[in-house]
Amino acid sequence: MSNGTSTSDESRDLESASSDGQDDRSRVQTSEPKGGPDENGKPPSSDGDGTQFKVDDPLFSQRKGIFQNKEMVRVGWVPDGDRIVGRDGYISTISSCLNDAVYGGAPNHISITGKTGTGKSLVSRYVTRRAVNASVEDIRIGHTYLDCSKSSTEVQVISTIGQQLNDEDIYDEDEDIVKMPDTGLPKDKFYKRLWQILDHYDSAIIILDEVDLLKSDHVLMSLAKAVESNDTSCQIGIIAISNQINFFDELNPRTKSAFQTQELNFDPYNANQIQEILRGRDDAFRDGVLTDDVIPLAAAFSAQEHGDARKAMRLFRTAGELADREGSDVVGEDHVRSAQDTLEKDRFRDFLQGTPTQMKAACLSISAKSLCSRDDYVITGELYDAYQQITNAIDMDTIGIRRFRDILDEMQLSQVIETKEVNMGKGGGRHNSHRLLHNPETILDIVMEDTRFREISKSSLKRFA
Ligand SMILES: Nc1ncnc2c1ncn2[C@@H]1O[C@H](COP(=O)(O)OP(=O)(O)OP(=O)(O)O)[C@@H](O)[C@H]1O
Incomplete structure (x- = not known):
């Protein structure tokens, strides 16, 4: 199996995996000792600015950790297709909706609903990445992923999309570089700058996750009508994702008429599919550290909650972290049970806060x-x-x-x-x-x-x- 890539814009996931896929412990292990010996005759190291530290610092363990590539069990990690379980039909429908973007044409809008942890974000990001990679020569496809629980006002959405797409110097008609600030402009100026940035692309795929949390759906209408209104020449395809099954029916009628979508509803997973999903990530752990009970138990706990792969992934990762923290060489059933307890407490603490x-x-x-x-x-x-x-x-x-x-x-x-x-x-x-x-x-x-x-x-x- 090949490794996928991580996307830097993962925002809902608060876990703190390092960006290179290595956990902190393995980085400590690879520090090369430099300089002369310390008072015990051991060679000291330097962190590069001349600060000396000991390799056997009791603050840090020298043992190999549980994980081989912890990034792979981060919720926002986007794997390659061979690790995506049971979603071929949705992948195929979404790719046909986005296909025209590959030639610089207009992608179709898509609305996706489904319970939490059913792979909505993963599949959207995966197919978008494939479309961008498949674009024909000279065609530029812009792509962005936005979590509307973090950017919920119209201006926040516009400025975040603009900032994510403004990855190189784009000039306006006066030859000035277009800048997209967070705040401080009238709304129409934010839009104007977004259209200037979008003009730089032939097409753009905009993923709006948790779209039901938008303060107003006006932004959906503006984006969906942008070409028709001559605001930009860039063909925009929106993938709007929500847990609320009725969200799209309840849009304001003007938005609904501009924002015609292919509708998809993602089914929950069964316990076998969750097991398969976790087995597809078992190489996140070092060889031989996972005991046989871990995956079936994590899958059983997640299946109790409608087959939530997000929960399964969190349990899997947290069980590994707990084993690592207590210095265990294996991850066992007890770690999964403790992880379940920890996550349940976190969830309940969030609710009560x-x-x-x-x-x-x-x-x-x-x-x-x-x-x-x-x-x-x-x-x-x-x-x-x-x-x-x-x-x-x-x-x-x-x-x-x-x-x-x-x-x-x-x-x-x-x-x-x-x-x-x-x-x-x-x-x-x-x-x-x-x-x-x-x-x-x-x-x-x-x-x-x-x-x-x-x-x-x-x-x-x-x-x-
Ligand atoms: N079919 C699948 N194959 C492999 N991994 C999956 C699959 N579905 C989900 N996952 C993994 O489960 C986790 C949650 O998936 P994802 O975030 O896509 O769910 P979601 O439906 O968008 O959830 P939410 O509604 O809570 O945002 C991620 O780590 C994702 O990689």
């Missing part, structure tokens, strides 16, 4: 219930009782049942809980009943990080349930 204290108290109440009761589902009234006891115990304001229901709705939307309606039988009526989708211990650990909840110990929770 910035939410009101009331949300934390509500989370605590359902965690207490699910720790102490054999019944998976708890009706709203019982949860509210537990919540009230908790807020009273720590002398916190208590919200009314209506607002509490809103909080439960929010928890359901964020997939912290699952809610169903239950019929309590004759005279009992119908009630909403809720089930925690996470490990209650994990949630307790995170909620307890907030000092206001510290006085409630884990052991005392039972009395609230």
Whole structure:
């Protein structure tokens, strides 16, 4: 199998792999000792500016790490086609939509929906890269990838696309170099500069990931109509990606009429496909370090969440990092379980960050219930009782049942809980009943990080349930 390339513009992935694909430990190992011996007779090294350091510095391990090429298990790494599993049909449809760009013609716009971790970004970036490489002589294809969760206003989108495409000196009609700042210009000037930059290309493929997070869809219309409006001669093809299945139906009608797309919906993976995806990256690890259980277990955890390859890749990488950190020579089942726990905590911490204290108290109440009761589902009234006891115990304001229901709705939307309606039988009526989708211990650990909840110990929770 051949290695793919990484793209520098990966923005959603916060993991810190080094850009050359080597982890930091292997770089320490390759430092060549220079200069005279130290007080123990060992040769000292220099970091190039004359600072001396010892090769056997106890801060750093001299052992070989778990990874051979950690970059390959970074979520944003774009592999070659032989490592892409089960996406041939989508690859073929997207490539036919982009085909005209290869000759400098107009690519078709594409809208892609699908659950998280179904390969939408990967396949879009992979096919775009193939199209750019396949362009016929003298045809220039510009390509950009933009994460709209980071660039969500119209100006941010325009300036980011302009900056990414402005990779060499482009001159305007007055022979001045076109510069694309982040801010400080009226909107029409941003657009003018973008059109000048785009004129430099025959066609451009613009990937807008998380497009539902755009503050306004006007920018989609402007880009889609740019040639028709004589703003630029560059033929633009937009690949717009969203997790929200209805996003494209809900566009403003004017945008929808300008932005006609080939629609694709990516299916989730099954556990076997996830295993295959991970096996396609096992050479990220050194030979023989992965025990047999690692890939099936990581795939099973990810398959529980609709077959999310993003989660699988994170588990795979984090398990390796944990093994590396504890100085283990192998990655085992325990590392995958700990990775699952770490990632779940991170995810829950992200969710709770910035939410009101009331949300934390509500989370605590359902965690207490699910720790102490054999019944998976708890009706709203019982949860509210537990919540009230908790807020009273720590002398916190208590919200009314209506607002509490809103909080439960929010928890359901964020997939912290699952809610169903239950019929309590004759005279009992119908009630909403809720089930925690996470490990209650994990949630307790995170909620307890907030000092206001510290006085409630884990052991005392039972009395609230
Ligand atoms: N078919 C596949 N073959 C190999 N690797 C894959 C495949 N699908 C996804 N991956 C890997 O899984 C991870 C997540 O994929 P990707 O980011 O493309 O998903 P996504 O659908 O765009 O997710 P999100 O909606 O969360 O952005 C990446 O590391 C990607 O390389």
